Each structure stands twice: as C-alpha cells, then as structure tokens.
Amino acid sequence: ERGTDGDLKIIFWQAVSTMNPYLSGGTKEVYAASMVIEPLARYDETGALVPMLAAEIPTVENGGVAADLKSITWKLKPDLKWSDGTPVTADDAIFTWKYCTAPDGGCAQAAYYEGVSNVEAVDASTIKVSFAEPKPYPYSAFVGAQSPIIQAAQFKDCLGVKAPECTSANFGPIGTGPFVVKEFKPNDVVTFTANPNYRDPAKPAFASVTLKGGGDAASAARSVLETGEFDYAWNMQVEPEVLAAMMQAGKGKIEVAFGTQVERIDVNPYAVDPSLGDKRSTKEAGPHPALSDPAVRKALSLAIDRDIIDEAGYGDNGKPTCNILPAPDIYVSTAVDWCLKQDLDTANKLLDDAGWKMGSDGIREKNGVKLSFLYQTSTNSVRQATQALVKDMWAQIGVSVELRNISANVFFGGDPASPDTFQKFYADVQMYTNNFDGTDPEKYMAGWMCDKIPSPATGWQGENIVRYCNPEYDALVKELGKTGKLEDRAAIAKKLNDMLSNDVAQIPLIHRGQPSAVNATLAGVKMNAWDSELWNVADWSRKK
Amino acid sequence: MFTFTLRRLLFAIPTLLVISFIIFALLDLAPSDPLSDLPLTIPPEVREQIRAAMGADQPFVIRYLRWLQQFFVNEPLNIFEQITGMTVGDGNRLRVLSWATRSPVVDLIVQRLPQTLWVVGLSYLFGVMLAIPIGVVSAYKQYSLFDQIGTFVSMVGYSVPTFFTGVLLIVIFSSYLQWFPSIYDTNLVVNDWSSFVAQARQMFLPVLVLTLYNTSQISRFVRASMLDNLHQDYVRTARAKGVKEKVVLLVHVLRNSLIPVVTVIALGVPTIFSGAIITEQIFRVNGLGQLLITAIQGADIPLVQTLTFIFAFLIVLFNLIADVLYGILDPRIRYD
Amino acid sequence: MTDTTVAIAPATERKSSPLADLWRQFRAHPGGVAGLAVFVFIVAAVYLGPFIHTIDPNKIDIRAKNQGPSFAHPFGTDNLGHDMLAQVLAGGQISLAVGMTAMLLSLFLGTLVGVLAGYLKRIDGPLMRLTDLFLALPLLPLLLVIIMLFRDTLRAAFGPETGIFILIVFVIGITSWMHTARIVRGDVLAVKSQEFILAAKSSGMHEYRVILKHILPNVMSSIMVSATLGIASAIITESALSFLGLGFPSDFPTWGRLLYDGANFLQINPSRVLWPGLAISLTVLSVNYIGDAIRDALDPRMLKR
Amino acid sequence: MVNATNNGNPQAGNAVPVLSVRDLTTSFRVGDEWRSVVRNMSFDIAPKETVAIVGESGSGKSVTSLSVMRLLPKNSSRIEGSIRLNGRELLTLDSESMRRVRGNDISMIFQEPMTSLNPIFPIGKQIAEAITCHRDVSAAEAKAEVLHLLEKVRIPNAKGRFDDYPHQFSGGMRQRVMIAMALASKPKLLIADEPTTALDVTIQGQILDLIKLLQEEEGMSVLFITHDMGVVAEVSDRTIVMFRGEAVETGTTDDIFNRGKHPYTRALLSAVPKLGSMGGRERPMRFPVIDISTGQTTTPETEAGGVDERKRPLLEVKNLTTRFDIRSGLLGRRSGAVHAVENVSFDLREGETLSLVGESGCGKSTTGRSITRLVEPTAGQISLDGYDVVRLDRSSLRKMRRSIQMVFQDPFASLDPRMSVGSAVMEPFIEHGLGSKAQAREKAASLLERVGLKADMMRRYPHEFSGGQRQRIAIARSLMLDPKVIVADEAVSALDVSIKAQVCNLLLDLQQSFNLAYLFISHDMAVVERVSHRVAVMYLGEIVEIGPRQAVFENPQHPYTRKLMAAVPVPDPARRNVKRNLATDEIKSPVRPVGFVPPQRQYREVSAGHLVQV
Numbered sequence A: 001e002r003g004t005d006g007d008l009k010i011i012f013w014q015a016v017s018t019m020n021p022y023l024s025g026g027t028k029e030v031y032a033a034s035m036v037i038e039p040l041a042r043y044d045e046t047g048a049l050v051p052m053l054a055a056e057i058p059t060v061e062n063g064g065v066a067a068d069l070k071s072i073t074w075k076l077k078p079d080l081k082w083s084d085g086t087p088v089t090a091d092d093a094i095f096t097w098k099y100c101t102a103p104d105g106g107c108a109q110a111a112y113y114e115g116v117s118n119v120e121a122v123d124a125s126t127i128k129v130s131f132a133e134p135k136p137y138p139y140s141a142f143v144g145a146q147s148p149i150i151q152a153a154q155f156k157d158c159l160g161v162k163a164p165e166c167t168s169a170n171f172g173p174i175g176t177g178p179f180v181v182k183e184f185k186p187n188d189v190v191t192f193t194a195n196p197n198y199r200d201p202a203k204p205a206f207a208s209v210t211l212k213g214g215g216d217a218a219s220a221a222r223s224v225l226e227t228g229e230f231d232y233a234w235n236m237q238v239e240p241e242v243l244a245a246m247m248q249a250g251k252g253k254i255e256v257a258f259g260t261q262v263e264r265i266d267v268n269p270y271a272v273d274p275s276l277g278d279k280r281s282t283k284e285a286g287p288h289p290a291l292s293d294p295a296v297r298k299a300l301s302l303a304i305d306r307d308i309i310d311e312a313g314y315g316d317n318g319k320p321t322c323n324i325l326p327a328p329d330i331y332v333s334t335a336v337d338w339c340l341k342q343d344l345d346t347a348n349k350l351l352d353d354a355g356w357k358m359g360s361d362g363i364r365e366k367n368g369v370k371l372s373f374l375y376q377t378s379t380n381s382v383r384q385a386t387q388a389l390v391k392d393m394w395a396q397i398g399v400s401v402e403l404r405n406i407s408a409n410v411f412f413g414g415d416p417a418s419p420d421t422f423q424k425f426y427a428d429v430q431m432y433t434n435n436f437d438g439t440d441p442e443k444y445m446a447g448w449m450c451d452k453i454p455s456p457a458t459g460w461q462g463e464n465i466v467r468y469c470n471p472e473y474d475a476l477v478k479e480l481g482k483t484g485k486l487e488d489r490a491a492i493a494k495k496l497n498d499m500l501s502n503d504v505a506q507i508p509l510i511h512r513g514q515p516s517a518v519n520a521t522l523a524g525v526k527m528n529a530w531d532s533e534l535w536n537v538a539d540w541s542r543k544k
Numbered sequence B: 001m002f003t004f005t006l007r008r009l010l011f012a013i014p015t016l017l018v019i020s021f022i023i024f025a026l027l028d029l030a031p032s033d034p035l036s037d038l039p040l041t042i043p044p045e046v047r048e049q050i051r052a053a054m055g056a057d058q059p060f061v062i063r064y065l066r067w068l069q070q071f072f073v074n075e076p077l078n079i080f081e082q083i084t085g086m087t088v089g090d091g092n093r094l095r096v097l098s099w100a101t102r103s104p105v106v107d108l109i110v111q112r113l114p115q116t117l118w119v120v121g122l123s124y125l126f127g128v129m130l131a132i133p134i135g136v137v138s139a140y141k142q143y144s145l146f147d148q149i150g151t152f153v154s155m156v157g158y159s160v161p162t163f164f165t166g167v168l169l170i171v172i173f174s175s176y177l178q179w180f181p182s183i184y185d186t187n188l189v190v191n192d193w194s195s196f197v198a199q200a201r202q203m204f205l206p207v208l209v210l211t212l213y214n215t216s217q218i219s220r221f222v223r224a225s226m227l228d229n230l231h232q233d234y235v236r237t238a239r240a241k242g243v244k245e246k247v248v249l250l251v252h253v254l255r256n257s258l259i260p261v262v263t264v265i266a267l268g269v270p271t272i273f274s275g276a277i278i279t280e281q282i283f284r285v286n287g288l289g290q291l292l293i294t295a296i297q298g299a300d301i302p303l304v305q306t307l308t309f310i311f312a313f314l315i316v317l318f319n320l321i322a323d324v325l326y327g328i329l330d331p332r333i334r335y336d
Numbered sequence C: 001m002t003d004t005t006v007a008i009a010p011a012t013e014r015k016s017s018p019l020a021d022l023w024r025q026f027r028a029h030p031g032g033v034a035g036l037a038v039f040v041f042i043v044a045a046v047y048l049g050p051f052i053h054t055i056d057p058n059k060i061d062i063r064a065k066n067q068g069p070s071f072a073h074p075f076g077t078d079n080l081g082h083d084m085l086a087q088v089l090a091g092g093q094i095s096l097a098v099g100m101t102a103m104l105l106s107l108f109l110g111t112l113v114g115v116l117a118g119y120l121k122r123i124d125g126p127l128m129r130l131t132d133l134f135l136a137l138p139l140l141p142l143l144l145v146i147i148m149l150f151r152d153t154l155r156a157a158f159g160p161e162t163g164i165f166i167l168i169v170f171v172i173g174i175t176s177w178m179h180t181a182r183i184v185r186g187d188v189l190a191v192k193s194q195e196f197i198l199a200a201k202s203s204g205m206h207e208y209r210v211i212l213k214h215i216l217p218n219v220m221s222s223i224m225v226s227a228t229l230g231i232a233s234a235i236i237t238e239s240a241l242s243f244l245g246l247g248f249p250s251d252f253p254t255w256g257r258l259l260y261d262g263a264n265f266l267q268i269n270p271s272r273v274l275w276p277g278l279a280i281s282l283t284v285l286s287v288n289y290i291g292d293a294i295r296d297a298l299d300p301r302m303l304k305r
Numbered sequence D: 001m002v003n004a005t006n007n008g009n010p011q012a013g014n015a016v017p018v019l020s021v022r023d024l025t026t027s028f029r030v031g032d033e034w035r036s037v038v039r040n041m042s043f044d045i046a047p048k049e050t051v052a053i054v055g056e057s058g059s060g061k062s063v064t065s066l067s068v069m070r071l072l073p074k075n076s077s078r079i080e081g082s083i084r085l086n087g088r089e090l091l092t093l094d095s096e097s098m099r100r101v102r103g104n105d106i107s108m109i110f111q112e113p114m115t116s117l118n119p120i121f122p123i124g125k126q127i128a129e130a131i132t133c134h135r136d137v138s139a140a141e142a143k144a145e146v147l148h149l150l151e152k153v154r155i156p157n158a159k160g161r162f163d164d165y166p167h168q169f170s171g172g173m174r175q176r177v178m179i180a181m182a183l184a185s186k187p188k189l190l191i192a193d194e195p196t197t198a199l200d201v202t203i204q205g206q207i208l209d210l211i212k213l214l215q216e217e218e219g220m221s222v223l224f225i226t227h228d229m230g231v232v233a234e235v236s237d238r239t240i241v242m243f244r245g246e247a248v249e250t251g252t253t254d255d256i257f258n259r260g261k262h263p264y265t266r267a268l269l270s271a272v273p274k275l276g277s278m279g280g281r282e283r284p285m286r287f288p289v290i291d292i293s294t295g296q297t298t299t300p301e302t303e304a305g306g307v308d309e310r311k312r313p314l315l316e317v318k319n320l321t322t323r324f325d326i327r328s329g330l331l332g333r334r335s336g337a338v339h340a341v342e343n344v345s346f347d348l349r350e351g352e353t354l355s356l357v358g359e360s361g362c363g364k365s366t367t368g369r370s371i372t373r374l375v376e377p378t379a380g381q382i383s384l385d386g387y388d389v390v391r392l393d394r395s396s397l398r399k400m401r402r403s404i405q406m407v408f409q410d411p412f413a414s415l416d417p418r419m420s421v422g423s424a425v426m427e428p429f430i431e432h433g434l435g436s437k438a439q440a441r442e443k444a445a446s447l448l449e450r451v452g453l454k455a456d457m458m459r460r461y462p463h464e465f466s467g468g469q470r471q472r473i474a475i476a477r478s479l480m481l482d483p484k485v486i487v488a489d490e491a492v493s494a495l496d497v498s499i500k501a502q503v504c505n506l507l508l509d510l511q512q513s514f515n516l517a518y519l520f521i522s523h524d525m526a527v528v529e530r531v532s533h534r535v536a537v538m539y540l541g542e543i544v545e546i547g548p549r550q551a552v553f554e555n556p557q558h559p560y561t562r563k564l565m566a567a568v569p570v571p572d573p574a575r576r577n578v579k580r581n582l583a584t585d586e587i588k589s590p591v592r593p594v595g596f597v598p599p600q601r602q603y604r605e606v607s608a609g610h611l612v613q614v
C-alpha cells in the first residue's frame, strides 16, 4: 500500500546537480529524474521495451509504426495525471519535443529527437512522431529514461535560452512518476514524497525518498553494506575484495546489471611523437612506427590475461570479453574469442616473426623503433590497477610501458586546448569505457567510420577515437542503416564487431556490469542496465 | 584609524578586481571541461549545443565582463529586492548561474553555508576556545609534563593528515562501535531535543577531526606569545604592586599575549568559508568546501569563480580586520 | 643596560663556530634530538633499505595479493601483490624528495617576497596584496593549467618522472610560500630598525649585501621554522594531490598515494594504511620537533646564556 | 667585608630599622649548579632614611632589591639569610602574605619606564590596581585617589590623562606614573632601581627632585639603586658600594665620597667626571685610571691633543635642514613635518672633537645621520674631505663613507648578534675591496689590539663580551676604513662609569694617533666637558650656542644651555640639599604644520668662535 514503508534512503556518491535530464545528460541526473518524470516507454531489465505512459508499444505489426518507417504513433494510457492533478495530454509530448529541439536551449538529449521532423497530436491522447527519413528503429524520441515527457504548463516559459533560468522547474519538475520532489539541494541531497496522483494507487510503498550525494564509492558502499544507514547505493566501483569484506557484515549485497559497457584499450594507428606537434595522432602524422603493424597489435591483445584484470578490479562486476559489442544477447559474437585466453607464446612468436627483436634491455625493437608505449587513462583506482597489470603482462612480451593517468574531467573534457583529452589521443594506447544507450547498436557501430575520426579540422570532435578506417566497415554500417529486420541487423552488427576485434582496432578487456549496493531489507530491486536503475522504484518496498 | 581603514578599503577594490581577473583567466586556461562527466553517448554536436547554451563558447573577455556585471550589479540588486520587496527596473536580470546545476550560484552558496558554519566554524570556535587555556597553561608551566604532552599532541594534531584520521574514526566509531553516523544529514532540522542530539551526533566526528587540527595550531601561537610576554618588565611591575598571581596571568599577560593571537585567529577565519574540503568529503558534510571541489572537478567556471572570489574577498577583508583589530587591541599602534 | 660580567669568564678558551654553537644548543633539546634521530632513521631506511630489502616495488605477484605481514613481505602485500615494504621505501624516496625540494622552493619564494616587502617600503603593499592573491588562488585549476602548459616540455627535457616531479614541486612551492613571506616580512621589519643594520649601511655596504649578510641571518630562525613546517605540509599536500588523483604516475608510489589507495583496504589489510600513515606522521612529527629545537637553538635569548 | 651595623646612623638614631637585611645570599641555578650572585649582604634602612646602593653593572644591585621583594623566579633562584621588614621576617612568609607586603609595605620603581608599564591598560587603571588589590575600595574612590596621586607627582591635567595609555606619555612622565603607583599605598619603604638611568638629564633632575620631595612628605625610607655617582651624592644619606656580589663598603655618603677606603670605591669615584672640574683648561683631558685591587692610580690624567686651526676644515656643514614628512588623511597627503634639524651650520677640523649636546629628540642623531646621508637632508650643503655629500650618487656615496664612520650608542645592538666579532670588524674593509681577506684579518687584529682587545678574540660572538669590550669592537670596526671623521652617536652613554672612562680615554688616544676628527653626540654634559674641543648645544633642531668648550661651559649664554648645566647631578655630597627647582614642563615637539617657515635666526659672537642664538 502506498506510503506505508517509510523513508527510502539512496546514496549517489556523485551528487545530483539538477532534476531536469534535458539540461544535464549525466547518468545520476537521469536516474534521479526517472523517479519523477517518465517517458512513453522504457526498457525492462532484459532490454525489452515496456510501455510507461503509452498504452502499448507501437510496432509495424500493430500499425503503430508506419509501413514506410517514417512515423510512429503513440497512444497514452487513459486518465493519466500529473502529480499536480492536471491531465497528461499529447500537447505535453509536443512541448517536450519543442523544448529539447529549441535553438540555444542546449538540450543534452537532442540526439533522441534526431531525425524527427514533426510531432503532432492526433487527438488529446495520441501522439504522432514523423521522421524525415525512414527509421528502421523508431524507438528513440520519448523512449527511455533520457527522454521523458515534461509538463508543458510548468516549462512553457523555459524554452530556448530561458531554459537554465527556470530554476524551480528544473529542480522540481512536475511528473507522472511515483515520487514528487519535495526539496532539492543541488549537489547535495534531494527529498521526494510519494506522488498522490500516481496511476497505481497501491504504489509506491515508500512514503518518501532521500537521495544523498557526495563522498566516494567505497564509503557509499560502506553506508549500505556495513553500517546499514542507507538502502541503496549506485555505481559501486570499488575493488571486489573490499566489497566482499563489507558484505561480511550481512547488511546488504551487491547487485549487478550487465549492459553494453566495455572497458577497452585504444591502440593508436597514427604516429604520436611529440616532435610532430599539432599533427600528431592525425593522418598527416603518418602511421605509427610500431602500432600500425598488425602483428604488434595482435600480440598486445594476446598478451593480456583478462581473467586476472577482472579478478583484481571487477570481480563479479565484470567479465572478460573480446567483443566491443557485448550485449544484448542477439548481438553477441563468439567469433573473436581467440583473445580471451592469454597466449604469451603466440604473442612472442608473432613479434619474432614480424622482426621485432628482443633488445638487451628486454624491450623489443626493429629498425631503431622500440616497443615502448605511453599508456594513458583517467584517474581511477581500478584503472590504475589495470594499468599496472597490463604493464606487467606486456613486459613479458618485451613491450615497455610508461603509465599516465589524467584527471577525468580533463581526459573526457574535450577542451581543444588541452593535450590530455582522449579525443586527441596524444598517447600510444589509452583505456576507458564506452557503451550505448538503449538496445540498438546502429549509432554506436557507426562510431568507427572513417569520417568520425577526430582531427584538428573538426575541433577534435568525433566518436572514432581509435582512428579506425576501413572502407569495408563503412559500407557495412551503411547497409545496417537500411536493414529493418532484427535478425539481419544482428548479423551485420556481429560482423562489424568481428572486424573491429580481428583488426585489433581496439583491445576489448572487460564487459563491465553496473554494480549497486542493496540493503538486505529492501525488496523489489531489479537491476536494469538498459534504463534507469531506479526504473521500477515504484515497486520497491521494505521487507517485513 | 578610520582613514587607514578607508584607505585600505579603497585600495582593496583594484586589488580584488585584479584577483578576480587572474582567477578567471586561470580557470579559463584550465583544461577541465564542464561536460566531462556527461556520458560518452552524447554526440559531439549535442555537446556543442550545450556548451553554447551555457555561454561557454563565448570569448573569455566577454564572459568575464558579464560575470562582473552579474556579480556586482545583478546579484546585489537581487538581494536588495528580496530584502525590501521593491523591484528595480524590470526585475529581469541574469544572475550568476552555475553551469552544472543551472541555478543561481548565490543560492547554492546560501544553501551550503549552514552546514559549513556548523561544522567548520564550530570546530574553529572550539579550536580557539580550547587552544587558549592549553596555550596559557603550557606557557606558564613551561617544560612541565602538561606542556610536554600538549606539545606532542598538538604536533600530532597537525602532522597527521585529516583523510587518515577521518577514515580511521569512521571505521572505529561508525562501523565497529556504531556510535556516530558516518554520513551527515544536511536536511536535519533541529527543533527538539532528539533532533538536537542527532545533530550533535552527526557533527561529532567531523568536528573532532577539525578541532584537533585547529587547537593544535592555535595553541602553539598562544603558548609562544605567552612566553614572550611572561618575561616582560611590566609583569614584574604588576607583581611588585602586589597583584594576585591569577590576575597577573589572566589580565596582564594574557591580554597582551592575545593581541598577536587574535590577529592570527582573524586571518584564519576565511578558511572557515573555504571549508575543509577533505573532511567535508569524507563525512559528506557537503558544505562550501565540497561545493568548491565538485565545481572545480566539474569545471563549473561561474561557480568556481564566484566562490574563489568571495574567498579572496574574505581574505582581503580579514587581513584588514586583523590589522584594524591590532590597532584597536594594542593602543600603541596608530595607523594615521 | 649592559651585562659586563656575563661572558668574560666562560668565553676564554672555547673555539666556537656558528654550526658548533647551533649543535650545542640543539643537543640541549631532547625532543629535537629524538626527532633528529627518527628523521635520520627514516631517511636512512628509505635510501638504504632497498639495498637490503631487494624486492622490486613494482613487481606484481597477483597470487600473493592482500597478504598480511610475513617473512617474505614484512609489511604484507597490496591488492595487486606489490610488496608493501618495498613500496613504502620507494614511496619515501619520492615523498621526502618532494617535501625537501618543495619546501626549499617555497622557502626561497617566501623569503624573497618577505624580505623585499619588509625591506623596501615602496613595494610592501603590492607584494602583500600579491600574497593575498596567492592565498585565494584555487590550487587544483592552477595545477591543471601548469600540467597542461609544461608537462610535455618537461617530459621531453627530463623524462616522465623527473618532469612530473618538477611540476609537483613547483606547484606546491608556489602555492605555499605565503605564510613564510608574512612571517619573514614581520621579522625583517623588526630587524631593519636595529642599530647594526644602520652600522652596516654607514660603513658603505651595498644594500643587497646588508640584506644577505645581516638581515637574512637574523630572520633565519623563523625561516628555519617555516622550513620544517614546510617539509611537513609539502608531504601532506603531495598526498592530498594523490588523494585528488593528480600527481605522479600510478606506478610511482608515494606515501600519500599508498595511504590513499590503502584507505579502502583499511579493514581487510590494516597494514596498508598503517605503514604509510605512520611514515608520514613520523616524518612530519620528527621534522616538527627538529624545527622547534632549531628555533630554540637560534634564539638570541638562548645565545646570551 | 664591612658590616653595616657597625656604622652609626646619624639620622635614624636608635630607631628600629624599617628594613633589616642580614647575610643575604642569592643564587641562581645555572645548568645543574647554583651560582651565588649576591653574597652576605647585610644592611639596615632606618625610617625616613635614603640608602643608595652603587656599583657597576652586574654587581648584584637589582638582584638584591628583587630578593627583598621576593620577585625572583621561584624555581631557578634561592635566597638565604634574613630580610626583616619592621621586624617581620619576609623570607618565610607564604606567598599570599608576601603578595600583601608587595606594593603595600614595600613599593618598587624600575629602571625602564618604557617597558615597565603594561602597554595596553590606561595608566589610571594601572595605578588604581595598586590600590584595589590591597584595599577594598570602590572604583570611584580609587579613581579619586589616583587623581590625587597623579597631581602629587605633578602630572599636568591629571583628570584628562587618567585614561591615556603609557605610550602617550614621555619617558619622564611614565616614570612619574610609576612613582605614583608605588606611592599608592603609602609604603614604608620605596625601592627605586635605577629610576632615572633611561632618562634625559633635565628629566632626571625633575624625577630626583620629586622623589626627594615626596619622601619628605610621606616619610618613607628609600632604597636607591644606581650606578651614577652624581645621583648618589645628591639623594642618599648612606651608601653601600657593591662589587661582584658583595658589599665592599658601607658608610655615610659623605664618608664614601671623601674618605672612601676600598680601592674599588676609589676607582669608581675617580672615573666619575665632575661637571666644572675642567675649569681653566683648553684641551680635553684623559680620565685617571686606578687599579681596582690596589687603589693606586696607574695612569694619571693627561691632556689630549689640540687642533691645528690653520688647516681647512675636514667637514663643513652649512644650513643643514632635515625634515621628516608626516602624512595623514585618505590619500596620505603631507600634513606636517618633524623639523628634526633646522638650519644647522658648523665645521670640524682634523684632530678636533665637536660635541653636540641637547636633550632627547632635539635632533642630534639626525644631524649625525644627515651628514653621512643615512637620512636624506632636506636642504643645506655638506662638504666632507672634498666630497659634496648632498649631491653624491650611490657609488661615490659608498666611497665617501670611507672617510666618515659611525659609532653608535648601544654596543650590543650595533653588532650583529650572529656574526663573529672578527668578521664584523673585517667586513667594511672587505666590502670596499681594500684588500684580501688575509690583509683584512691582519688589520682587524692590529686594530683590536689597538683598542685593548686580544686578536684571538676574533672568533667570538658579541654576546661573549662585556659592554665596554663591545664598544671597543665597534670602535675598531669604525677604524677599519681609516676614516677621517668619526661620528660617535652617544657612543659612551650606555656604558658603566669606569668603562665609560676607559672608552673615552681610548677615543682620545686614537684621536691623537690618527689625527681623527670626532663629532661627539651626547647628552652627558660631564663627559662632553671632558672630551671635547668645541661644543654645540642643540634645541628643537637648532644650534642655540656653539663655541670652544671652555667658553661654553664657563660662560654659558643661552638660557637653555644654562638649564642643561643646572640639571646635571654633581657628585658632591656637600651640595646634596640644593634644590634645582626645575620646571616640570615637557620637552617641546618639533612637529610643524605644512608651510611653516622657520624664523630667521641671528647669532651673536660672545668671544672668538663662541656664537649664541639671539
């Protein structure tokens, strides 16, 4: 029954800075907002679409998606009410679209509305989304936690440049979700109370939610697992043995959801010698003297013992992988598992055959070029441990490594003036994680196309950080864009994945899960990697 | 004295402007980026749009001038309006907005002030209150056991980093003994005895860590200053008058000794407002220190700029206050 | 008032040099002697220890991870199987070197600014306002800017470790000189008005020579105290930088980093925080005691005795 | 050792002594051993009697008085013997009873009026405290009493100054405040530990008068500690001479002065310059030197050298004016100036000593410093050994300074405490690049020997020397550059009498051997009379009288000169009860507003070279 289970205490060690996911694309903000505002449909824990505000998922079969794939029509559930009691209408959806696509609004989720040419109200509860081009996968706008519907009445004066000035709306959006914002302290704590107008009268079980932020992952884990002060802690990137030790207290445990996150090492195909100045790490710099050799790349991948890395840094929160595209299941390839097992002999042989001779200092070289690399990543204790392990493994095949770690807000910051961004890639190899939203990999796989290579000309923007360029691959991606049938799409995606792994464009290491700490007294938690982890917070309750 | 103060205040204005400019330039040069914690899934074009919406793509000078106007004109007017209820102009002014939260920076600061004052301020207060008696006794009984122990403890107090003591205390008192919470609840409103107890409990550990540090430092000053004064001629005079030993110590010597100490204490006050970054982080007090560090990490330039500027202002102000206090407390000093 | 009788008797035979004097006074301070002993022990252990305990600090033995103290690993191992003793020793070399050099730099800057401000009335105001500016500067963005601007140049010139070493020392140095400057300025103001300065000037000395030969030695005791406090705070600042993830490459252990990395393992393996924590605290503590003793030894009131 | 009780006390008759000290031995703990600094002192003080203790610095005078008050540090000192106040033993009293004795039965005034008052309390409050801590009186009553006391010690406008702070008073007034404080509870015994040493002659005269007067009014006994024989002669009924911790002679003041038996007493007295003792002489005179152990004169007084009047003056000063701006207001505009030196002209020849005398703050030091350009003169011409001093650039200024050197008042403060004496002496020579280090060392060694020190002392530090030795070192240093002129700014003021005599002799010797010219700055008229060829009297920055010493001292013309001479205590007990009737006015301030035009001064020539301002 609604409101009988008292206060739910959640801790996000990265604090929530706003409740409007359109103004901040940060995961923590999206998750927090998902308790309040909802999309038409979202993904469940298996990655399947489930209707939220929509009555059902439109498909070509049920006529919801036009046969030419150029529009999709959603029908709202009957009698939907905002938390302030006013009805939810198609106009709210239209407004949401306008809000996010208004010029100068800086909408963080604009990508979800890409290709949408129009949103119109067929009637008060029917929304038609039209696309400029046929969309084989039309579930983007208003789908998933990143693209929820906001109330037109509340945000009507907040279009475009005005968006950031609507502080009270941004901090306390009126929604349809199980909770409403009671008080918002940016970057500190958010308190919610149960939504009196929530569509399911029995839910939520909790009367209120306290969402605390700040600190670090380990102490957040401690507050759930050891002291029991909190019920749920998100994103427990902590060494597995530390978590195991905390769980001894018996107050809670770690739950993991596996999405599409892959920790990978990028191998730079271009020369990065600092003497090249601005040209380094671009096509103009020429090929990398060592890393452009496929044998070297392959040897590097083979020399890594992913099991050890997994054990040391991830435990149950990760699995060794050789795939860049590790999920959902239908996309998972098994063709590249040659790298799963460390094979130092083969790796050494590859290098020997390719003419890389072991030097007296234990470092291989050929024509005066040494296998000596700069290996950069962001500052994070698990990554540094991985770096140390990889360094040790590569040393066994005569590769020496200089480690560097860069503050995450610089590394991922993309400041064109900084030499340390991962886009610039002024290093031989670098390590980070990437993934994609939702379950459809098309956009993600397009990130390895030749024209997405960052360069000074594009202000170092572009998803193809590894600078992979293969016309065959580009052609295959284009084909994917034209394929509608799921099985065919999966086959192409696997092929793309295999190309990347076999060419060692990147070295996939670990398929990372999302670990969260859950108090033993909390029931109903279903970890979900495809949507907000709090997607079903309405169903959570206190164990009796 | 008055003209001295006024002159220093006038001189402070260009100083502060220069400081604000330098801080702004520094922040602008820094390679960290406000969008760095967004997921990589957000495509580059969208990032560009977000940047444009924040105004982060504007030239440096424009942003600086705009900040100046927002901070020195719009914000004070806004405060004025809130206090008096009047509207000046159309009341539609752009305030200094934080990039990360999109909310007015001043509101954020006001929100963070209470816990900072409670925890950092209180521990400073405790530090001062403990340090004075400790310093006095240590000096009066120089080389006694009390003095030796006091010296040792205070040296330990500021040689052990707070991130070490903090974590240690949490493990002992929160995890094993479960006496105190490890997480500070900023929403707690003290309105009755039990909430007061809760507040006291949650403040205990962070205040303990910081008080130890503050006491250590200030008591050293008090001791040194007392020792200087204990051997002055006027102390002998007072004794020769037949003044009671307690009065000699607590009125004659202490008053004189406190003059330099008070200025040292005044110079330390701005650090209260910069917060105790690491301690706040460990205990999740989420005060100004935590605000600053998250802002720096998130490259939230307007927020960092405003906070550091306020901090600089406090430094300059308390420097002045220290000088003026010196002049007030010590009648020998005349600034004119 | 002069004291004729004081010195006539004992001063006849003893040959004294400033250093011998200092040492004689220093020895009278038991805390200082103990501090010096501990400090010398730490320095010796850190620099000579690796010749006895020869395990490579970066050697990974994942099978032997998270071990408690044993004969092979007296301080146990960390979660990657690094030998903690070797790491603490190697970390000490860096931490001590950072502490010393950063202290020297900050001392140099602080003394320079303090002496100039105290000695030259004209630039006193501007220099003190500069001090205010530096007090207000946020350390982290500054560090990022400096790393961005100079890392590659320094790396090219000195190699990666020395390069980052110089950067860190530089950053700590230029952000920690302000207190020294304030104190030195006050002392210079006091010394400047004494007659022997006038005497030196009237004998036709260059001003800069007056500063070097008369002012500086007389403000030495507060400089020395700043110095000892400076080593301590530099070691702590370096560890705070490690705490914030800036600083040395991860395969370069420093005490601060070891402590930070170990903090999460406090309950699994307390020795991971115990040893680096103890090393930092003992160093800082011993240096503080040495500083106290030096100040007493340099105190002219003590000299008179 | 002479026992005090054996000597009759002409004034007190058989009355019970107020204070009776027997076999007082005071020791300090130095390291692990006890070192006695006062041994077997015994003396009595009868009611209304004034007893003086004299002796050189460090002879234990202060320790004796502090022992009586039991004000020595508790754990590092030990007092043995017996001290009785009106028959009550003080040494066995518990500390609370002793506290009640202090300030109530016995009061004390200290040497340093500058530091002996608590700087942050108003003086009224500090005096009142002396009353309230012994008697239960209301604040208003205490205040009334304080005002009465202030009037008694002749503080003008006592009411208005009740709430003033010590720094707002001049040294003399502060000392009067101290006296008021000491008198607050009408003590039976007043101990005055060198109450006038730090003061100017004229002020000293006032204070001495005041103490005498109050003693008569209140009927106190006084224990007066000093090293100034002139003061002793003036105030005391009986005198105790201390030497190295022991009382070597006790007797009536008249006996001590005229029939002193102990060699030390004789040595002490011989070293005391007597104003007017130079009558009829033209040239300076050395002091006689008496061997302390035997009491025999080893070196009789001899005349020093004269001056060759025909030579061109080494130093010519014309219309020298030095002012210090006073700035105030928001923009720091000039609001006035200290006219420290105003229109001063004089010259100085080889081998000549010109003394500058005058009370504190009249601009003597500033004149000396302006000549060496240590402060920038505002106007005037200075020519020194061919240099036009006012117009020199930096490097020639340095060269010029080789010709003129300074010796300062405080021998301790004028030597860098952290530099060995050898380096300090060698420094100027090396700085000017006059030769190698070895040469410098050689020269320094010979100079140190010349000033009566041993060359092997070069390694030592200033604190290891006595005051007189330090001043010799400072003199040796000033000679390193073979200067032609030496500015001796109060160079002997801080020294003990006998040492002062030695240093003066040294200066005269050096003058003769090197043909040095001295600008001798001093406020001590008696010493000035002894050492100078010519004298200039300064008042408020101006020279009011200048001329040959004989002329100025024997025929003072300007009223200020006369006042100055009258204030000097004469070490002759016969003149003990002569009152000076000095006005209690304060020294005038040389601060003038902006645009002040100093009046044009005219000088009248009294005799050859003797000019007086009209």
Ligand SMILES: Nc1ncnc2c1ncn2[C@@H]1O[C@H](COP(=O)(O)OP(=O)(O)OP(=O)(O)O)[C@@H](O)[C@H]1O
Residues within 6 Å of the ligand: C001, C002, C003, C005, C006, D028, D029, D037, D055, D056, D057, D058, D059, D060, D061, D062, D063, D064, D073, D076, D227
């Ligand atoms: N607290 C103390 N501890 C150790 N020795 C001391 C102490 N006070 C004084 N003395 C020593 O006692 C001796 C006598 O000192 P005292 O102050 O009585 O001399 P004085 O005759 O008053 O000299 P002055 O004329 O310089 O004041 C000196 O050698 C001095 O160094």
Ligand SMILES: Nc1ncnc2c1ncn2[C@@H]1O[C@H](COP(=O)(O)OP(=O)(O)OP(=O)(O)O)[C@@H](O)[C@H]1O
Residues within 6 Å of the ligand: D324, D338, D339, D340, D358, D359, D360, D361, D362, D363, D364, D365, D366, D367, D523, D590
């Ligand atoms: N640097 C300065 N700035 C301002 N005023 C000064 C300065 N030096 C001296 N005076 C003032 O000039 C006047 C003359 O001072 P000076 O030191 O020459 O006197 P003096 O005759 O040497 O006195 P004393 O006998 O006390 O040494 C005094 O009023 C003094 O306060």
Ligand SMILES: [Mg+2]
Residues within 6 Å of the ligand: D061, D062, D063, D193, D194
């Ligand atoms: Mg004395």
Ligand SMILES: [Mg+2]
Residues within 6 Å of the ligand: D364, D365, D366, D490
């Ligand atoms: Mg003078």
